[in-house]
Amino acid sequence: xxxxxxxxxxxxxxxxxxxxxxxxxxxxxxxxxxxxxxxxxxxxxxxxxxxxxxxxxxxxxxxxxxxxxxxxxxxxxxxxxxxxxxxxxxxxxxxxxxxxxxxxxxxxxxxxxxxxxxxxxxxxxxxxxxxxxxxxxxxxxxxxxxxxxxxxxxxxxxxxxxxxxxxxxxxxxxxxxxxxxxxxxxxxxxxxxxxxxxxxxxxxxxxxxxxxxxxxxxxxxxxxxxxxxxxxxxxxxxxxxxxxxxxxxxxxxxxxxxxxxxxxxxxxxxxxxxxxxxxxxxxxxxxxxxxxxxxxxxxxxxxxxxxxxxxxxxxxxxxxxxxxxxxxxxxxxxxxxxxxxxxxxxxxxxxxxxxxxxxxxxxxxxxxxxxxxxxxxxxxxxxxxxxxxxxxxx
Numbered sequence: 374x375x376x377x378x379x380x381x382x383x384x385x386x387x388x389x390x391x392x393x394x395x396x397x398x399x400x401x402x403x404x405x406x407x408x409x410x411x412x413x414x415x416x417x418x419x420x421x422x423x424x425x426x427x428x429x430x431x432x433x434x435x436x437x438x439x440x441x442x443x444x445x446x447x448x449x450x451x452x453x454x455x456x457x458x459x460x461x462x463x464x465x466x467x468x469x470x471x472x473x474x475x476x477x478x479x480x481x482x483x484x485x486x487x488x489x490x491x492x493x494x495x496x497x498x499x500x501x502x503x504x505x506x507x508x509x510x511x512x513x514x515x516x517x518x519x520x521x522x523x524x525x526x527x528x529x530x531x532x533x534x535x536x537x538x539x540x541x542x543x544x545x546x547x548x549x550x551x552x553x554x555x556x557x558x559x560x561x562x563x564x565x566x567x568x569x570x571x572x573x574x575x576x577x578x579x580x581x582x583x584x585x586x587x588x589x590x591x592x593x594x595x596x597x598x599x600x601x602x603x604x605x606x607x608x609x610x611x612x613x614x615x616x617x618x619x620x621x622x623x624x625x626x627x628x629x630x631x632x633x634x635x636x637x638x639x640x641x642x643x644x645x646x647x648x649x650x651x652x653x654x655x656x657x658x659x660x661x662x663x664x665x666x667x668x669x670x671x672x673x674x675x676x677x678x679x680x681x682x683x684x685x686x687x688x689x690x691x692x693x694x695x696x697x698x699x700x701x702x703x704x705x706x707x708x709x710x711x712x713x714x715x716x717x718x719x720x721x722x723x724x725x726x727x728x729x730x731x732x733x734x735x736x737x738x739x740x741x742x743x744x745x746x747x748x749x750x751x752x753x754x755x756x757x758x759x760x761x762x763x764x765x766x767x
Contacts, residue, residue, distance in 0.1 A: 446568075447567055447568070463557065467552070470492075471491060472493045472494055475581050477490060477583065478490070478538070478583045479583070480589045487545070489544065489549070489554045491581070493540060494540070500536055500717055501717045502536065503526055503536055504717070507526045507527070527723050527729045530719075531657070533611075535611040538611065542585070558576060577602060578646070582605060582609070585611040588633070594640040594641065595636040595637060595640050603646065604646055606646050606648045607648060608651075610652045610653065613653075613657050614656060614657070615658045619670065622634075634673065638672075642678070644678075647677070647678065648680040650677065651685075653685075654685070655716075660722055661722045662759055664693045666698045666701045675710060679711075684714050685709075686715075687703065690715055691718055691745055693744070693745060694744040694761055695758075695760040718734060720733065730751065731749075731750045733747075734746070
């Protein structure tokens with residue numbers, strides 16, 4: 374195989390790099406012919422390409438190229454061995470550093486898709502990990518520096534990628550190490566058309582995919598589903614949505630109302646290879662008052678087929694008064710085909726700028742109605758429930 378001409382000898386083939394005028398172009402024609410004859414004696418016509426450090430196929434190599442149908446890789450190796458080779462190619466020297474070695478975050482931002490590594494640590498599996506860090510800072514005092522650290526962890530607590538992926542979300546806002554996110558996906562897909570289907574299947578089967586916003590998941594699974602997506606085996610969805618996104622699920626006719634969740638459930642129902650699925654729901658624009666229409670929003674999950682682990686993560690079960698979402702709280706005794714995982718109740722929040730406060734939930738019973746409200750530990754201020762105009766009498 375012929376090697377492209379290095380950059381340092383390009384000037385030999387173009388001795389006059391200046392801009393030629395029309396008057397001198399004819400006078401130089403004899404010189405060009407002489408140069409072409411000299412070059413022709415060194416390289417063949419097919420090799421006359423001058424790319425920096427490029428590899429160029431010459432005429433004599435064409436006969437030695439194996440057609441795709443006769444490739445020994447495809448003809449002599451069984452499919453099982455080829456799949457093992459693909460899985461070996463996906464390995465990375467950074468895999469051992471993270472809790473999910475094959476985890477990849479997929480998100481759509483600024484008109485293009487992004488694919489980054491999941492850098493979650495094992496300690497991030499604890500749903501109360503962030504607030505435990507805040508407990509240590511709060512109990513140690515620290516003055517202004519302690520409040521600054523509390524604000525740092527408060528930002529992580531209120532991020533929309535979920536409590537387990539706060540490290541991953543921070544990486545998309547700051548310069549990150551490219552080698553951590555590097556994959557061989559593109560190079561493998563570009564080898565040839567014959568192995569493209571096998572490569573795509575291996576990518577979807579060998580990796581644990583994370584979608585941490587509703588619209589990226591909707592675009593990927595509903596609007597523009599890629600080929601071979603039905604081979605996906607491990608999936609983690611985090612839907613930290615606004616109150617407006619949950620309003621279609623206030624009523625039992627939610628599947629008939631336009632929303633983004635129901636089409637995603639239907640798309641996942643068409644996937645027969647799902648082995649592990651985790652879906653997390655939360656609401657980000659109601660402060661610490663985390664309640665949502667659990668029964669209606671998870672109704673589509675009843676039709677899914679998941680081989681191994683299937684979990685739905687929901688906010689803490691608390692008597693937050695909300696007349697819109699009444700009687701929609703799920704229970705582990707409802708015979709659901711999935712495990713219900715509850716996050717711990719929040720005990721820190723930034724109710725005012727530049728001040729993170731610790732609070733507790735107090736309850737009040739009035740007849741058959743039990744409600745809870747926020748009580749600040751170091752203040753007597755009243756924190757209103759965003760779902761009601763006034764509190765019931767205490």
